[in-house]
């Protein structure tokens with residue numbers, strides 16, 4: 210196929226509907242064909258082999274048509290990608306995605322609204338604002354008083370939350386006083402909280418040890434007595450408690466901290482201690498027809514993180530930061546003459562840029578919108594419920610097998626376990642599953658020892674899938690142990 214005479218013919222506009230349709234249909238065709246044939250979550254290809262293929266592409270030689278570039282992409286990417294929709298993908302917090310969201314992504318990319326201002330998005334801004342209100346309402350915030358913003362993910366939502374918390378603590382101080390206060394600020398989070406909390410504290414210029422790890426109980430939930438003691442001793446030594454971060458679904462264990470009791474501790478404290486609930490993973494419970502009560506207490510948080518790209522079956526990226534009172538977002542407000550001048554705000558013209566850490570911003574909210582319009586919230590919640598049920602069954606399966614040791618049951622959809630033997634035997638089993646294209650699982654460290662981890666987010670994963678993977682793990686790990694008689698003795 211020949212190159213169009215004018216490069217402008219590659220632009221999507223009123224002249225290119227035929228080309229647009231053809232190119233998108235060939236992309237959809239390539240993906241559909243791959244999914245139809247996909248019989249493993251990952252081919253197990255070695256990264257050096259794949260790198261040679263990628264490096265061999267001559268970027269000076271365009272293919273000039275989409276179909277041939279897609280054929281090339283099949284070899285470089287599609288054939289050997291990691292497929293989250295496969296029932297034996299049990300590794301990380303990645304979900305299969307729902308079809309309405311894919312249709313929405315196609316629309317969002319084509320129209321290419323930028324959600325910073327009304328004059329770059331119009332209805333896009335209103336749709337995002339409706340979804341923020343909807344999420345706030347589900348959280349139990351007063352939607353009329355609350356606010357929030359879509360973000361790129363939980364990492365950004367957590368950073369934004371702690372930024373607001375920092376400003377809440379020291380924003381009203383004069384410069385010298387503020388500078389003196391910064392190294393004294395402390396953030397309290399369970400030892401199992403997400404690393405992005407510590408990254409955020411560093412980015413916000415806090416003390417290197419600003420995040421105080423709070424020990425967890427036998428079920429790996431933040432210990433409320435230890436939290437109270439840590440806050441008291443921080444005050445006693447002249448530090449300023451800035452925020453408590455509770456996790457609603459820890460990344461490793463899917464455990465929900467005691468939100469109501471933590472909220473109680475925070476509200477007993479003198480202001481301005483801030484409660485942030487990191488519900489990046491557990492946020493899916495907001496739509497669960499049966500388990501919403503597990504989030505009881507979240508309505509008392511100052512802010513919350515919800516990752517739609519984890520437990521709402523949305524494509525990456527889709528996350529939000531929600532705050533209980535809109536004025537708490539003022540810390541970041543700014544007016545740029547070229548973008549959102551004060552006169553526009555005074556005229557009541559809506560904009561999102563003065564709340565966001567980003568400027569140009571994708572219309573990620575559209576995915577959630579179309580999903581809710583097509584499927585409804587209950588259907589999403591039911592899918593999340595199914596994977597939680599399945600994780601419970603998987604936990605019982607592994608716990609009843611004497612060859613395995615299991616960590617506490619999850620409130621959500623993870624199973625953390627270990628084959629009795631060495632760390633290396635467990636890691637060897639994990640590597641063998643991937644190399645033989647049988648399954649993808651994760652590993653983590655618990656109290657200094659290596660454990661394996663299933664994270665279930667695929668409602669199509671059956672207990673039989675899990676049982677088979679468990680049997681394979683036992684086989685590979687025993688093989689590894691018997692190959693090393695000197696260590697086993």
Ligand SMILES: *Cc1c(COP(=O)(O)O)cnc(C)c1O
Nearest residue numbers: 362363364403460487489490516
């Ligand atoms: C995944 C996760 C994050 C980070 O979210 P991203 O969307 O990956 O940036 C933060 N907190 C928790 C508890 C998570 O599970």
